Amino acid sequence: MNNDNLQLLTSGLDELGLKHGPEALARLTGFHDFLLAYNEKVNLTGFTDERESVVKNLLNALAPWRYIDASRATADIGSGGGMPGIPLAIMLDMPRMTLIESKQKKCEFLRQACEKFAPKVMVLNEDVNGLKRSFGQIVSIAYGTLAKLVQATSHMRAPGTRIIAWKGRMATVEQEINECRKPFKRWKVEKFDVPELDAERHICVLEL
Numbered sequence: 001m002n003n004d005n006l007q008l009l010t011s012g013l014d015e016l017g018l019k020h021g022p023e024a025l026a027r028l029t030g031f032h033d034f035l036l037a038y039n040e041k042v043n044l045t046g047f048t049d050e051r052e053s054v055v056k057n058l059l060n061a062l063a064p065w066r067y068i069d070a071s072r073a074t075a076d077i078g079s080g081g082g083m084p085g086i087p088l089a090i091m092l093d094m095p096r097m098t099l100i101e102s103k104q105k106k107c108e109f110l111r112q113a114c115e116k117f118a119p120k121v122m123v124l125n126e127d128v129n130g131l132k133r134s135f136g137q138i139v140s141i142a143y144g145t146l147a148k149l150v151q152a153t154s155h156m157r158a159p160g161t162r163i164i165a166w167k168g169r170m171a172t173v174e175q176e177i178n179e180c181r182k183p184f185k186r187w188k189v190e191k192f193d194v195p196e197l198d199a200e201r202h203i204c205v206l207e208l
Contacts, residue, residue, distance in 0.1 A: 012195035044081035072136035
């Protein structure tokens with residue numbers, strides 16, 4: 001990561017109130033460099049410009065960090081390029097993060113990335129619809145609509161499980177909540193800001 005983008009990242013973390021020691025910051029930037037290099041052979045992220053990726057991948061994943069319970073067994077559904085699971089696991093020191101990804105090529109990247117930069121994180125090459133395991137917290141950036149997320153994780157939830165989804169415009173969020181069946185319309189929706197990103201972002205939390 002070049003110096004300008006490193007400064008962008010550190011100032012963004014400061015703006016978010018997220019403490020960052022040198023060891024965690026080195027692992028986060030190392031992961032990001034590895035992601036962009038690996039992306040040249042496997043399509044992991046559409047953000048190929050380094051500055052854009054720092055903002056739209058790293059800072060977007062970390063911006064709503066206060067809504068995450070770092071102590072819970074957490075599943076990142078459809079992890080793909082590792083967002084938001086790997087940045088959260090690194091910066092919040094989450095000991096029980098599991099990345100769930102159905103595509104083998106993406107899983108190979110995730111395994112290598114975790115081995116290098118987030119060794120506590122587990123990677124499962126599984127279709128979430130067939131996973132027989134429960135988690136206390138489920139996170140997702142791009143798995144699908146809120147209704148799809150609720151349906152796909154029905155067998156992964158226990159009493160008290162939290163589902164947390166990163167979303168964009170409020171109008172879209174409202175539409176997706178309306179598509180949920182009645183017991184699952186109780187989403188708590190909060191606006192959050194991503195440093196250097198001029199876009200509407202919302203975090204959606206459902207506690208069951």
